[in-house]
Amino acid sequence: MKIANIPLTILLLLPLIISAQIKESSIRNLWTIEAGYQNFRTFDKNVSPLIYVANAGALSFQFRKTKKKTLWDIGGNVSVGSNQTKRFGQRSAVAYDPYDITGNRDSTVYTINPGLSFVQAGLFYSYNWKLNTNKRMYTGGIVKDDLYYGALGADIWFFHQLSISPVYKVEILNTARSKIDAEISVPVFSYLLRQPYTLDPSLPENSYFKAYLRTGSSAATLNKFQQVNFSLKYFYELSSGDMIGVSYLFMWMNDANIPDRNLKAYSNSILISYSF
Numbered sequence: 001m002k003i004a005n006i007p008l009t010i011l012l013l014l015p016l017i018i019s020a021q022i023k024e025s026s027i028r029n030l031w032t033i034e035a036g037y038q039n040f041r042t043f044d045k046n047v048s049p050l051i052y053v054a055n056a057g058a059l060s061f062q063f064r065k066t067k068k069k070t071l072w073d074i075g076g077n078v079s080v081g082s083n084q085t086k087r088f089g090q091r092s093a094v095a096y097d098p099y100d101i102t103g104n105r106d107s108t109v110y111t112i113n114p115g116l117s118f119v120q121a122g123l124f125y126s127y128n129w130k131l132n133t134n135k136r137m138y139t140g141g142i143v144k145d146d147l148y149y150g151a152l153g154a155d156i157w158f159f160h161q162l163s164i165s166p167v168y169k170v171e172i173l174n175t176a177r178s179k180i181d182a183e184i185s186v187p188v189f190s191y192l193l194r195q196p197y198t199l200d201p202s203l204p205e206n207s208y209f210k211a212y213l214r215t216g217s218s219a220a221t222l223n224k225f226q227q228v229n230f231s232l233k234y235f236y237e238l239s240s241g242d243m244i245g246v247s248y249l250f251m252w253m254n255d256a257n258i259p260d261r262n263l264k265a266y267s268n269s270i271l272i273s274y275s276f
Contacts, residue, residue: 032274046194051086081116117151165185169183192257225254227253253265
């Protein structure tokens with residue numbers, strides 16, 4: 001009797017086994033590597049009256065876990081390039097030493113903005129829920145940590161941003177081979193660290209570490225800091241199951257925490273991607 005009941009038991013458990021297999025197959029892990037070009041423009045009245053333009057090479061990575069109704073991403077990016085004033089381009093300057101007892105003095109000629117004078121790096125984590133199965137819409141949140149570092153004139157410029165943003169995603173196209181995704185996010189809370197007006201944050205502090213943390217740092221919401229992040233990505237699935245694609249990224253920001261000395265910046269990026 002026990003042996004005869006085995007086929008019946010298997011038949012009773014078959015729907016649960018199939019359901020478990022379907023649930024497991026709906027989970028997919030995907031790595032994406034992107035490389036391309038970024039154009040970044042900065043206008044920081046707290047440091048310089050000039051507009052600066054950075055042309056940089058960009059590299060990013062991302063890990064995505066997709067389930068039936070949710071998806072989450074974690075990743076990072078880095079851009080390295082040249083940051084030059086839009087009006088004057090790359091310039092040289094002369095620094096003079098004090099006169100000696102003979103009435104002579106030495107001078108040093110240096111490049112204000114060298115070839116590698118811009119670095120941008122960031123990390124992010126996002127989690128999203130599917131809103132509508134047919135329309136393929138998602139909403140959720142993202143936490144980002146971004147650092148901008150560049151040479152403005154003969155001085156160093158930096159800006160650090162830790163932000164929390166709601167996210168809206170939509171799959172514009174999803175066929176057997178091709179896929180187009182769009183995403184937009186707007187920070188609702190940010191903790192900002194901005195270049196001080198003195199250009200030397202160690203004054204009057206003796207420690208640069210303490211001075212950078214204390215000078216120019218502030219918490220900001222939409223009334224003081226506005227930013228829009230937008231991405232449009234196209235993927236094509238290869239016969240191997242891997243995917244290639246192209247991405248367009250746009251960012252615009254306005255920091256009005258310091259009266260009459262706003263920071264404005266925006267960037268455009270084009271990246272080629274490979275997912276596996």
